[in-house]
Amino acid sequence: MADNQNPFNNFQDKNNNKPKKKIGFYWVYIILVAFFIGSIVFNGSGSVKETTMTELSKMLRDGDVAKIELVNGRTAEIYLNDQGMRKYFPNEKPHSFGSSPNYKLNVSEDRLYTKVDEAQQGMANPIEVIPVERHNWGVEVISWVLPLVLIVVFWIIVTRRMGGGAGMGGGGQIFSIGKSKAQLYDQEKDTKTTFKDVAGLEEAKEEVMEIVDFLKNPKKYTRLGGKIPKGVLLVGPPGTGKTLLAKSVAGEANVPFFSISGSDFVEMFVGVGASRVRDLFKQAKEKSPCIIFIDEIDAIGRARGKNIMSGGNDERESTLNQLLTEMDGFGTNSGVIVLAATNRADILDKALMRAGRFDRQIYVELPDLNGRREIFEVHMRGLKLAGDVDKEFLAKQTPGFSGADIANVCNEAALIAARRNKNSIEKQDFLDAIDRIVGGLEKKNSVITQSEKKVIAFHEAGHATTSWMLEHAHPLVKVTIVPRGKALGAAWYLPDERQITTKEQMFHEMVATLGGRAAEQIIFGKISTGALNDLEKVSKQAHAMVMYYGLDETIGNVSYYDSTGQQEYSFQKPFSEKTAEKIDAEVSKIIESAYQEALRILQEHKDGLTQLAEKLIDKEVIFSDDLVAIFGERPWKTEERSFSRHKEDQPENTTIA
Ligand code: ADP
Ligand code: ZN
Secondary structure, eight states, X not given: OOOSSOGGGGOOOOSOSHHHHHHXXXXXXXXXXXXXXXXXXXXXXXXXXXXXXXXXXXXXXXXXXXXXXXXXXXXXXXXXXXXXXXXHOTTSOOOOTTXXXXXXXXXXXXXXXXXXXXXXXXXXXXXXXXXXXXXXXXXXXXXXXXXXHHHHHHHHHHHHHHHTTOSSTTSOSGGGTTSOOOEEEOTTTSOOOOGGGSOSOHHHHHHHHHHHHHHHOHHHHHTTTOOOOSEEEEEOOTTSSHHXXXXXXHXXXXXXXXXXXXXHHOOSSTTHHHHHHHHHHHHHHHTOSEEEEEESXXXXXXXXXXXXXXXXXXXXXXXXXXXXXXHHHSOTTSOEEEEEEESOGGGBOGGGGSTTSSOEEEEOOOOOHHHHHHHHXXXXXXXXXXXXXXXXXXXXXXXXXXHHHHHHHHHHHHHHHHHTTOSSBOHHHHHHHHHHHHHHHXXXXXXXXXXXXXXXXXXXXXXXXXXHHOTTSOOEEEEEXXXXXXXXXXXXXXXXXXXXXXXXXXXXXXXXXHHHHHHHHHHHSSOOGGGHHHHHHHHHHHHIIIIISOOOTTTOSOOOOOTTSGGGGOOSOSSOHHHHHHHHHHHHHHHHHHHHHHHHHHHHTHHHHHHHHHHHHHHSEEEHHHHHHHHOSOSSOOOOOOOOHHHHTSGGGEEEO
């Protein structure tokens, strides 16, 4: 992704053996000129005199004509006999017939036949018109070749325009348009990126460690028949270090690294994407073991056939299909591993995620306080700092910043200090740099003010506290107030793997979901718009309880659920107005009592709630351990369940805001 600090970005094959390719162009011009000259030379009849129909009629009447040929049904060529030659070309030596015509006449076929017949009426040996087909190869070839040449020239111009210096050679050469534009970083030649350059992202690093291990020593795994993932999807917002992570995997394993952006596959020419994919994998296999990194894979991997209206997506689809084919095609032991980055895993085609493709996903989130401090550390390595620079403090000043933003802050601070003619970069320079970056970020809407942060912290703490206190609510695993996507905070729960949910369980879940808003109400005395997601979820759940599952006493064991799905298209409700009113009343009754329950729990544990929120403001992330420290162990023992860190991060299990 776009990053200016990247030392690799300067690497580009600028002098892409241009001179050699130029010769190719000159050939085109030479062939063109040759055809022009050829056509003129071959067009031998250029010197023949023109005549008129009247003249020809006269010649025929006088018996001066030896032969008339009608060439290609268009041009009459007239050959004179000895008598005619003497009459019309007295100075020329008489020559044998048929060598070349003496006159020509452009005339339509019909007219020629009629006029010739007319002129020779009643004559003993009338001259007959002889039709001939004659090809002027020069002209004909030109008429074929010229449009082709024009198309090719146009193509060259267009690709040059589009290439605009981007990527390897950027088009330029017509013959390489189907070649992949991947940049290759060779570990011997280029600066190496290693895990040392990647701050934070401990979990992600751990996950990719296995890949590094495999690339370093493939035999160790293949010997036992183990299968190493072919593809790994890095999911996370821009600037969080996905490219960096992929590069560091290559660096750690000391293998070549191919980098390409998904959008590079998509050109205006049909079939280019697919052939680029093919080419990329061919190149990669030659360099195996190696890593292919595809940035912005959503450019080609978006779910197929969802957007019927837009049409014309065949090209993207065929590119995607080619990618899938390639990934299926190479064996697990071929040593090529594809890492792909996206910030939206949800819009990707499910086929990409199938086993043997990108079956592993690693989440790369915005850094928390700790992460930000470490990123500052990494990027301050090369800087000359004054004594008053405190990384911890700077990390606190930059909530919601991505790794790329922090890299930017460091660079900007250095520039500001230089402009002020300082010998080292001071705290104030960093603060000014942060201000400047925040100005840019504000447009992106990801900056949180301190008071907002407090509201979010209490909101999330409200969820955490209520769910901790309710037997059937999902126990909490992790809460953050680091913004993710549109949500300002998030809480992770460990869901039960239950197939059947009781009324009580549903109710407890709703109480926990309303806990966020209830906390705002208790602490600040007012509620905010931040609970939209929660309310939506609760309303749906309450409706489902009443209308689908028959869990409400007033409505009874009735379900208005339509498993055929046809109900969606009919405008008629399957119940009366009176029932509708009753349903509405029941739904609000359920929600209201859940909300009251949430308020009650939080009132009771107001101290704990406050402690939790303060901890959250301070650390930005808290885990179940922190809850235990505040509230003590939950009285209900949850059944032994195994879960991995990786799993809990799956979006299905995530409750946001
Ligand atoms: P992405 O691919 O996720 O958009 P990049 O990997 O291109 O992000 O990151 C852009 C730049 O931001 C990197 O080159 C690096 O300088 C900086 N950066 C991002 N995340 C980190 C991190 N965790 N540690 C150190 N630097 C980082
Ligand atoms: Zn919430």
